[in-house]
Amino acid sequence: MKAVHFGAGNIGRGFIGLLLHNAGYEITFVDVNDKLVSELQDKGQYAVKLANEQGDTYLVDHITAIDGKDVDRVAEAIAGADIVTTAVGVNILKHIAGAIARGIEQRAIGKDGVRLATGGGSEQLSTDGGSEQLATDGSIERLANGGGSEQRATDGSIERLANGGGSEQLSTDNSIERHAIVRGSERRVTNDNAALPIIACENALGGSTLLKKLVYEQLDAAGQSFADQYIAFPDAAVDRIVPLQLHSDSLQVTVEPFYEWTVERSPLLASQTEIQGIHYVDRLEPYIERKLFTVNTGHCVAAYHGNLKGYATIQEAMQDPDVVAEVKGALLESGAALVRTYQFDEKAHADYVNQILERFINPYLVDEIARIGRSPIRKLSPNDRLVRPAISAYQYGIPVDHLTAAMAAALYFNYPDDPESVELQGYLNEHGLHATLVKYTGLAEQHPLHIRAAEQYHEISQRYSPAQKGMNS
Ligand SMILES: NC(=O)c1ccc[n+]([C@@H]2O[C@H](COP(=O)([O-])OP(=O)(O)OC[C@H]3O[C@@H](n4cnc5c(N)ncnc54)[C@H](O)[C@@H]3O)[C@@H](O)[C@H]2O)c1
Numbered sequence: 001m002k003a004v005h006f007g008a009g010n011i012g013r014g015f016i017g018l019l020l021h022n023a024g025y026e027i028t029f030v031d032v033n034d035k036l037v038s039e040l041q042d043k044g045q046y047a048v049k050l051a052n053e054q055g056d057t058y059l060v061d062h063i064t065a066i067d068g069k070d071v072d073r074v075a076e077a078i079a080g081a082d083i084v085t086t087a088v089g090v091n092i093l094k095h096i097a098g099a100i101a102r103g104i105e106q107r108a109i110g111k112d113g114v115r116l117a118t119g120g121g122s123e124q125l126s127t128d129g130g131s132e133q134l135a136t137d138g139s140i141e142r143l144a145n146g147g148g149s150e151q152r153a154t155d156g157s158i159e160r161l162a163n164g165g166g167s168e169q170l171s172t173d174n175s176i177e178r179h180a181i182v183r184g185s186e187r188r189v190t191n192d193n194a195a196l197p198i199i200a201c202e203n204a205l206g207g208s209t210l211l212k213k214l215v216y217e218q219l220d221a222a223g224q225s226f227a228d229q230y231i232a233f234p235d236a237a238v239d240r241i242v243p244l245q246l247h248s249d250s251l252q253v254t255v256e257p258f259y260e261w262t263v264e265r266s267p268l269l270a271s272q273t274e275i276q277g278i279h280y281v282d283r284l285e286p287y288i289e290r291k292l293f294t295v296n297t298g299h300c301v302a303a304y305h306g307n308l309k310g311y312a313t314i315q316e317a318m319q320d321p322d323v324v325a326e327v328k329g330a331l332l333e334s335g336a337a338l339v340r341t342y343q344f345d346e347k348a349h350a351d352y353v354n355q356i357l358e359r360f361i362n363p364y365l366v367d368e369i370a371r372i373g374r375s376p377i378r379k380l381s382p383n384d385r386l387v388r389p390a391i392s393a394y395q396y397g398i399p400v401d402h403l404t405a406a407m408a409a410a411l412y413f414n415y416p417d418d419p420e421s422v423e424l425q426g427y428l429n430e431h432g433l434h435a436t437l438v439k440y441t442g443l444a445e446q447h448p449l450h451i452r453a454a455e456q457y458h459e460i461s462q463r464y465s466p467a468q469k470g471m472n473s
Pocket residue numbers: 006007008009010011012030031032033036068087088089090092095096201202203238239240241242243
């Protein structure tokens with residue numbers, strides 16, 4: 001089976017690549033970093049090391065890479081792929097949509113050069129790998145609470161999530177070992193008519209839905225009609241902390257042991273075997289919101305407050321009781337909103353939060369604040385990890401002082417190597433605080449959250465000396 005993965009960076013190699021490899025896929029990475037592409041081509045493999053005491057290491061082999069600028073080759077790879085995934089950054093999706101559209105067009109050409117009829121029913125999408133042969137590992141069954149997809153009713157899965165399906169049960173490094181054993185047992189009949197999953201593994205709400213829109217903009221009516229029937233864009237949530245890598249072997253990746261890849265089921269893929277290691281759900285929303293507004297909210301709160309205090313890594317920042325208090329406070333706020341919105345079990349959610357706090361201080365990882373706070377404009381945007389949970393909590397009448405404080409702290413994230421940080425600082429200097437908050441958070445000047453964030457921006461200015469503001473000094 002063939003996978004095409006856009007973005008051979010940290011999460012691409014360290015998580016998606018490893019998981020797909022262990023599920024039996026041969027992976028072609030697409031990247032625009034020439035050095036990375038040629039190294040992947042030359043070596044054809046790389047190592048993933050777990051950030052645990054033993055330093056467990058796994059080899060991902062049978063891989064190659066394509067220069068993302070070579071649209072013809074990328075399209076050809078997509079035409080022959082069984083799955084396409086991305087981990088390039090949500091703002092980069094617009095740059096890869098064209099090549100994906102060309103791949104879909106090539107896919108639509110039958111072997112005899114005739115565009116496939118668009119009336120093919122799902123009975124054509126046969127597989128020989130019966131799902132019972134590819135039973136998901138224990139952790140997934142526990143999450144799904146019993147296996148059979150007919151049991152995984154939409155609201156049922158939310159209830160199960162709420163009723164204690166804590167993510168600590170969802171995945172362990174053992175499951176990676178199990179995947180390795182399963183590798184090779186999965187065989188699917190090559191079928192030109194099989195629907196192709198294209199999954200955006202980005203930290204965003206509706207990443208694949210956005211990618212679909214961008215791809216459809218590049219297809220004509222016939223291409224769109226073909227895609228309607230043969231291309232699925234299931235949304236996904238991806239969770240594994242993979243820091244910037246500094247190894248003598250530049251392809252090696254160190255990753256935390258925890259992982260969770262949750263994908264929304266798609267009717268187009270109903271007859272296909274589910275991929276070992278992915279957790280399939282009928283409705284992604286509670287999962288992606290829980291992940292983005294807990295892991296990523298907590299992460300960026302730690303990064304922006306840690307930056308104010310001059311720390312370089314999240315591990316350093318999380319030693320500081322003031323930073324930890326901000327993180328815990330923000331997660332109580334976002335958590336209260338999530339519990340109200342999705343009826344999560346409060347104890348299960350508190351356990352989920354505690355597990356994440358432990359993950360942040362994994363002593364075998366060094367994760368730079370520059371990475372976690374990167375792209376502050378994206379992180380301050382209305383649908384992202386600070387503003388969206390703050391508005392949700394505010395609408396429930398929940399105080400959100402820690403979330404607004406993090407918005408204020410984000411405005412001090414001044415990293416010359418980060419283009420969004422440069423843009424944000426430039427706009428702030430030129431147009432002032434209120435215009436900046438309006439433009440980047442979408443919060444009108446009279447909105448109580450805007451007013452509070454502005455107050456906290458000034459409080460930060462008085463509390464910290466320029467030197468303490470770290471990179472902002
Ligand atoms: N690192 C993590 O812990 C983590 C965890 C979950 C999700 N994510 C998400 O995964 C995505 C990637 O994050 P990352 O940390 O791996 O970043 P990264 O910078 O390490 O990797 C991104 C890769 O995409 C490549 N790229 C850029 N433009 C491209 C293009 N036009 N075509 C093909 N490749 C292109 C880059 O060269 C780079 O190799 C982001 O959306 C991030 O939010 C990251």
